Amino acid sequence: xxxxxxxxxxxxxxxxxxxxxxxxxxxxxxxxxxxxxxxxxxxxxxxxxxxxxxxxxxxxxxxxxxxxxxxxxxxxxxxxxxxxxxxxxxxxxxxxxxxxxxxxxxxxxxxxxxxxxxxxxxxxxxxxxxxxxxxxxxxxxxxxxxxxxxxxxxxxxxxxxxxxxxxxxxxxxxxxxxxxxxxxxxxxxxxxxxxxxxxxxxxxxxxxxxxxxxxxxxxxxxxxxxxxxxxxxxxxxxxxxxxxxxxxxxxxxxxxxxxxxxxxxxxxxxxxxxxxxxxxxxxxxxxxxxxxxxxxxxxxxxxxxxxxxxxxxxxxxxxxxxxxxxxxxxxxxxx
Amino acid sequence: xxxxxxxxxxxxxxxxxxxxxxxxxxxxxxxxxxxxxxxxxxxxxxxxxxxxxxxxxxxxxxxxxxxxxxxxxxxxxxxxxxxxxxxxxxxxxxxxxxxxxxxxxxxxxxxxxxxxxxxxxxxxxx
Numbered sequence: 001x002x003x004x005x006x007x008x009x010x011x012x013x014x015x016x017x018x019x020x021x022x023x024x025x026x027x028x029x030x031x032x033x034x035x036x037x038x039x040x041x042x043x044x045x046x047x048x049x050x051x052x053x054x055x056x057x058x059x060x061x062x063x064x065x066x067x068x069x070x071x072x073x074x075x076x077x078x079x080x081x082x083x084x085x086x087x088x089x090x091x092x093x094x095x096x097x098x099x100x101x102x103x104x105x106x107x108x109x110x111x112x113x114x115x116x117x118x119x120x121x122x123x124x125x126x127x128x129x130x131x132x133x134x135x136x137x138x139x140x141x142x143x144x145x146x147x148x149x150x151x152x153x154x155x156x157x158x159x160x161x162x163x164x165x166x167x168x169x170x171x172x173x174x175x176x177x178x179x180x181x182x183x184x185x186x187x188x189x190x191x192x193x194x195x196x197x198x199x200x201x202x203x204x205x206x207x208x209x210x211x212x213x214x215x216x217x218x219x220x221x222x223x224x225x226x227x228x229x230x231x232x233x234x235x236x237x238x239x240x241x242x243x244x245x246x247x248x249x250x251x252x253x254x255x256x257x258x259x260x261x262x263x264x265x266x267x268x269x270x271x272x273x274x275x276x277x278x279x280x281x282x283x284x285x286x287x288x289x290x291x292x293x294x295x296x297x298x299x300x301x302x303x304x305x306x307x308x309x310x311x312x313x314x315x316x317x318x319x320x321x322x323x324x325x326x327x328x329x330x331x332x333x334x335x
Numbered sequence: 336x337x338x339x340x341x342x343x344x345x346x347x348x349x350x351x352x353x354x355x356x357x358x359x360x361x362x363x364x365x366x367x368x369x370x371x372x373x374x375x376x377x378x379x380x381x382x383x384x385x386x387x388x389x390x391x392x393x394x395x396x397x398x399x400x401x402x403x404x405x406x407x408x409x410x411x412x413x414x415x416x417x418x419x420x421x422x423x424x425x426x427x428x429x430x431x432x433x434x435x436x437x438x439x440x441x442x443x444x445x446x447x448x449x450x451x452x453x454x455x456x457x458x459x460x461x
Contacts, residue, residue, distance in 0.1 A: 051428075056427040056428055057427050059427075059428075060426050060427040060428060061426065062425075062426035062427045092337065092457075092458070092459060092460065093337060093338035093339075093341075094337050094338055094339055094341075094342060094457070094458035094459055095425060095426075095427075095458070095459045097338050097339045098339065098357070098366070098423075098425060098429060098431060098458075098459070099425070099427055099429070101339075101366050101367075102359070102366075102428075102429050105359075105362075105364065105366075143362075143364055146362075146364075147362055150362065150363075179393055202428075203427070203428055204428045205361075205428055205429075207361075207362070208361050208428070208430070211361060211362075
């Protein structure tokens, strides 16, 4: 593997495509993503900000979580998960192709839109889904650029795409008309969830989610992150879901026992404990409390992330304190 | 096993068909195309298709006049042809429309509409 370098992901994709390479273009940063190529043609893409084929199919109820998991178990090592779903009659060719195409363009937007990001090319890497579609890389990069432009035509505030979604407490006008998709987003926006979280939760395309959120912001129904940053010295609430199972899992650092929980930590003077606060040590004995903040949202029936499953016995002292602070931060953000 | 390519081929077999595509109507992107497009531009046709579907779906009240009512298809008639837009209902999250451009003289609207309905259903039905 070549060392990671900083470049324009779109340009590197064009170059890899020109050399008819097979492998994975791994784009770092937030949200980052991976674009898979076979002989210079794009076969799949994934990003933390875009639900993958598995999420789309299981969140909608099209496939039962165990059906998906069984296909993963049987096909991951041979890169034939898609083939297996078709052969077993769980999906039609048309459905799978449309789902893969949708997920690919969705993830490619997030992976390719940064002007510059740390980029790796993993020679020969293939995705466990197997080749279902083949797309011209030029079309993918062109479409990623076009989508960025479309968003700015709706409402040119890119900070909305990554910041936690906070609905305004009161609509700015007497009467508002929203679509079903917008309603769904507003109902599930709890002040903590980012657009990427909402897309994963609802099983909706990441780009379509951002599009609706920009429209909602244009209507004045969700807060602009810039307005929030000024009046607080609080830590950033921006949070992406953790990396999910990928064929090339190079972005996830090995978790050492000393690692802290993945929640914002307030570095200010500690408030005096209120009399009603539960005593710390009592909560520490509850393993559920210990691990709650470290787990990404999973589909029903999905396996625990490796690093969590491995160290279930491990105790992180002080997690309850971090959790309380996180709740406090969230409440403050809602104010 | 009808795939996307196969679906478009069959759409082209509809009497009078000049061009066909499957369009993502949130972004106005042609996911797959075949045959000719108005002004030889599939991208522009897709963007126009998306505008029309969105206008019908979000900005008109008749689509939601009855509970659980659903937009099925749209027909645009011009002097030279018919433009048929049939929504493809997938269980998973997508916003897709099957678009077929028909020649006005050779095309038969009723036949084309019926065939497109079957194609859109077969594409996603097990």
